[in-house]
Amino acid sequence: xxxxxxxxxxxxxxxxxxxxxxxxxxxxxxxxxxxxxxxxxxxxxxxxxxxxxxxxxxxxxxxxxxxxxxxxxxxxxxxxxxxxxxxxxxxxxxxxxxxxxxxxxxxxxxxxxxxxxxxxxxxxxxxxxxxxxxxxxxxxxxxxxxxxxxxxxxxxxxxxxxxxxxxxxxxxxxxxxxxxxxxxxxxxxxxxxxxxxxxxxxxxxxxxxxxxxxxxxxxxxxxxxxxxxxxxxxxxxxxxxxxxxxxxxxxxxxxxxxxxxxxxxxxxxxxxxx
Amino acid sequence: xxxxxxxxxxxxxxxxxxxxxxxxxxxxxxxxxxxxxxxxxxxxxxxxxxxxxxxxxxxxxxxxxxxxxxxxxxxxxxxxxxxxxxxxxxxxxxxxxxxxxxxxxxxxxxxxxxxxxxxxxxxxxxxxxxxxxxxxxxxxxxxxxxxxxxxxxxxxxxxxxxxxxxxxxxxxxxxxxxxxxxxxxxxxxxxxxxxxxxxxxxxxxxxxxxxxxxxxxxxxxxxxxxxxxxxxxxxxxxxxxxxxxxxxxxxxxxxxxxxxxxxxxxxxxxxxxxxxxxxxxxxxxxxxxxxxxxxxxxxxxxxxxxxxxxxxxxxxxxxxxxxxxxxxxxxxxxxxxxxxxxxxxx
Numbered sequence: 183x184x185x186x187x188x189x190x191x192x193x194x195x196x197x198x199x200x201x202x203x204x205x206x207x208x209x210x211x212x213x214x215x216x217x218x219x220x221x222x223x224x225x226x227x228x229x230x231x232x233x234x235x236x237x238x239x240x241x242x243x244x245x246x247x248x249x250x251x252x253x254x255x256x257x258x259x260x261x262x263x264x265x266x267x268x269x270x271x272x273x274x275x276x277x278x279x280x281x282x283x284x285x286x287x288x289x290x291x292x293x294x295x296x297x298x299x300x301x302x303x304x305x306x307x308x309x310x311x312x313x314x315x316x317x318x319x320x321x322x323x324x325x326x327x328x329x330x331x332x333x334x335x336x337x338x339x340x341x342x343x344x345x346x347x348x349x350x351x352x353x354x355x356x357x358x359x360x361x362x363x364x365x366x367x368x369x370x371x372x373x374x375x376x377x378x379x380x381x382x383x384x385x386x387x388x389x390x391x392x393x394x395x396x397x398x399x400x401x402x403x404x405x406x407x408x409x410x411x412x413x414x415x416x417x418x419x420x421x422x423x424x425x426x427x428x429x430x431x432x433x434x435x436x437x438x439x440x441x442x443x444x445x446x447x448x449x450x451x452x453x454x455x456x
Numbered sequence: 457x458x459x460x461x462x463x464x465x466x467x468x469x470x471x472x473x474x475x476x477x478x479x480x481x482x483x484x485x486x487x488x489x490x491x492x493x494x495x496x497x498x499x500x501x502x503x504x505x506x507x508x509x510x511x512x513x514x515x516x517x518x519x520x521x522x523x524x525x526x527x528x529x530x531x532x533x534x535x536x537x538x539x540x541x542x543x544x545x546x547x548x549x550x551x552x553x554x555x556x557x558x559x560x561x562x563x564x565x566x567x568x569x570x571x572x573x574x575x576x577x578x579x580x581x582x583x584x585x586x587x588x589x590x591x592x593x594x595x596x597x598x599x600x601x602x603x604x605x606x607x608x609x610x611x612x613x614x615x616x617x618x619x620x621x622x623x624x625x626x627x628x629x630x631x632x633x634x635x636x637x638x639x640x641x642x643x644x645x646x647x648x649x650x651x652x653x654x655x656x657x658x659x660x661x662x663x664x665x666x667x668x669x670x671x672x673x674x675x676x677x678x679x680x681x682x683x684x685x686x687x688x689x690x691x692x693x694x695x696x697x698x699x700x701x702x703x704x705x706x707x708x709x710x711x712x713x714x715x716x717x718x719x720x721x722x723x724x725x726x727x728x729x730x731x732x733x734x735x736x737x738x739x740x741x742x743x744x745x746x747x748x749x750x751x752x753x754x755x756x757x758x759x760x761x762x763x764x765x766x767x768x769x770x771x772x773x774x775x776x777x778x779x780x781x782x783x784x785x786x787x788x789x790x791x792x793x794x795x796x797x798x799x800x801x802x
Contacts, residue, residue: 227698229691229738230799231760234745253682256691275670290673308675318678325680398670 226258231431236262240434244301248329250429257324260303264327269295269320272377272402274312291315292402295323296381303327304378304406306399330382331412335362343385347415351408354400355393358408363388374398375405382409459708461638463700464517466743470630477632479530480518484701484740486630488513488532491787501789504536511536512626517633517734521706524772528787531734533766533794537626629747633701640693686715690762694737701740707731707770713762713797720793723769730767730793738762760799767793 228234233256235241244263247254254260261267272292279286289312296302305323309315333346343365350359358375363386369379371389379387395401470486477483479491502511511534520527678688690713694700703711710717710732720730741759774788 225698227739227742229694229742229762234742255680255683255687273670275673277673277675279675288675290676306676307678322678322680325682328681394672396669397672399673 226262228256228258230255232256233259235430235434240430244327245329246430249427252430254325254327257321260324260327264297264301266297266299267295267301267324267327268297268381269293269323270377270381271316271319272374273398274315277308289315290399291319292399293319293323294378294381294402295320295327296378296383298381299383300330300332301327302330302378302382302406302409304402306403328410329413330384330409331415332384333362335364335386340365344387345384345412346417347412349408349411349415351404351406351411353403353407354397356391356395356397356400356404357393358389358391358401358404360408361388361390362386371405372401374402378402378405378409459705461640461708462704463636463638463697464633464702464704465636465697466699466701466739467632467634469747470632473627473630475630479516479528482517482633482635484515484631484633485628485744486513486516487625487627488516488534491528491530501791502534507536509536510625512628514628515702515736515740517702517704519704519706519733521772523706526772529772531766531768531792533736533764629744631743631747635704636697638693638697638700638703640696684715686712694739699739700737701743702734702736704734706733710735710765711763714800717765717797718795720767720795723771723773723790725790726769726771726773728769728771728773731770732765733768734766736764736766761796762799763797765795765797767795 226233226237228237232247232252232254236259241247241263244260247259247263270293272294274289274291276287277290279288288308288310290306290308291312293305293307293316294302295305303323303326305319305321305326307315307318307322309318331346332342333344334342335344344362345360346362348359348361350357352358363370365386367386367388369376369384369387369389371379371387372391372395375389375391379389389405391401391404393400393404464482466484470483473485474487476487477489479489481489503509504511513532514535515531515533517531517533519529519531521529678685680688683691690711693711720732722729738761741761745759769790769792773790
C-alpha cells in the first residue's frame, strides 16, 4: 500500500492544526510536523449531523435540541452545550456471572451528571475494570441528559424551586413520587435519590417511595424517570397554540439532505418555566 | 475472530485539488488516477445514470489482494453531486433526488408552509438510490502470477496525458491517506495493577460502610436515550481513532452504525458472493466539509451518511478476457456494491 511520502503542506496546513480559514478562530497556532494519530484525541470529530452543527456553534443552548426532539448520539454535544456539567460516581458494585470456569466478576458503575440548574443525566455501565466502567458510565450519563422542569409551591416569587406538580416515576418495583414543597423544606428524600435531585437543581421537594427500594439501582432510575416526566406533564401554561419553528436541519440548509422532513408537527414545545 | 482492520488516517493535503498522483496512491477527493491513459471505460460508467452528470471522486484506494496474488488493484468510489433530473415539486413525494440537493436550491426547501405535511416517503428506497447515485469501480489486472514486471511497463506516467475534458469533472478537496492498524480491545492495563487494586478496594470499603447495600444488581447492557447499542459500539470504535477516514478489512465484517444492513448479494459477472472490503467513515465527510468551506462548490455539506460500506466480488473477477495471452495485461473495470447507513435523526 503505497502512500504519498514527504510533508506536503499546502496553505491549509496539516491535520494537527485543524481546518478552515475563516470564522471559527481558535484553532491555535500549532505548527509542527505531521501529527501522529494519537495526538488528535483532544479534538472532537463529529460523527452525526447534529454533532457537526453543534461543533460549528449553531446552537447556543441545549434547549434548542430538546425542542425538536433530536436524538443526541454523541456525548461531546452535551459537553459543548453544557460546560458546567459535574459528574459523580454514586456506586460501583460488582456483578457476577456464573461460568463453567467459575465466577466472572464485572463492575457496574452508576454515575450521575448535572449542572444543578435543570439538567441531569444518569448513566449505568458494566465493564471488566472499574476505570472503564466509570468512564463508560460518564459518557452514557451525558448522553441521557434531560431537562427538569421546576415550579412553585405557592406564590410565584423568585426563581422556581420545586417540582411543578406531583409526579411519579417507576422502575422495576420501585415507584417514587415527588410532591411540591414550600421554600425552605429542602429535599426530603433518601440519601441516594437526594443526590440525583441535588444535581437536577431542585431545592425543595417531598418524596415518597414504594416497592423494594433496597434495589438502589432501580430506586435511582425511578427517581430519574420521575424527573424526566416533569416536562411531560401538560399544565395550563402550555395551552397556548404551539408556534412551530424550523428544525435546525432546515434552518441550516447547507447541511440539509432530505427536504421533505418538513415541520415536526409532534415536537413538544419547551416553554419558559413558570 | 480478530481480523486485522486497517484504518485510513488523514495525511497531508494536496496543494492543488486537481493534481495528479499515480494509481498506487490512496487518497480522498481530487481527480481519479487511472492506471493507463485510456482505460476503455465507457463514459456511462463515469456518469450518473439518472441525469448524466459527471461523477466526482470521493476515494481512491490502492487495494492489492495478497491471497489472490493480485497486485494491481484499485478501488474508486465516485459520487454524483447534484442530480439535475429529479425535480423538487411541491407536494410531490418523489424521493429520488433528495440526497444530493445542495445548498443552491435553498428556496424550495424553505417553502414548507405550502407543502402538505403528509408527504409520504414510503417510496424512498435507499438502496436503489445508493446504487443509482454511487458507483464503485474495481480495477483488476489480469497478470496474476508471472508477468508482474511486464505489467508495470505500460504504467509509466499517465499523468502527462490527460484528456482535455478533464476540467469539467467536479472535484472534492483532496488529501492523502496513510495507514495504521487498529488496536482494539486490550488497551491500557490488562488485569489490575497495584494502583487500580487499591482503588477498587477503597471503593468497596466505602460501599460497605454505608448502611445501604445495592442489592440484586445484574449485568446491564448499555442504554442511552438517543442511541441504540449498535451505534454506541460504533461510536466507541470511532472514539478510539477519532480521525479515521475509512476502514479496510478484506473479507472482514463491517462496523455497523445501525442494525439493519441489506444483503450484499452476488457479483454480477461471476455470481460469487460479495464480501465486505472497505467502509468510509463519517470523519471523512467532516474533513471534506471543513475544507470546502466557501471554496469549492462541491463541498459535501449535505452528506448525511454515517458510514458507506463497500462490498466487492470475493473472487475479484475481471470482466475482460485476455484470451490466454499471459503477456498482455489489461485493466478491467467492474462495478461493485455500496450500502449506505444514514443518520436517522433526519
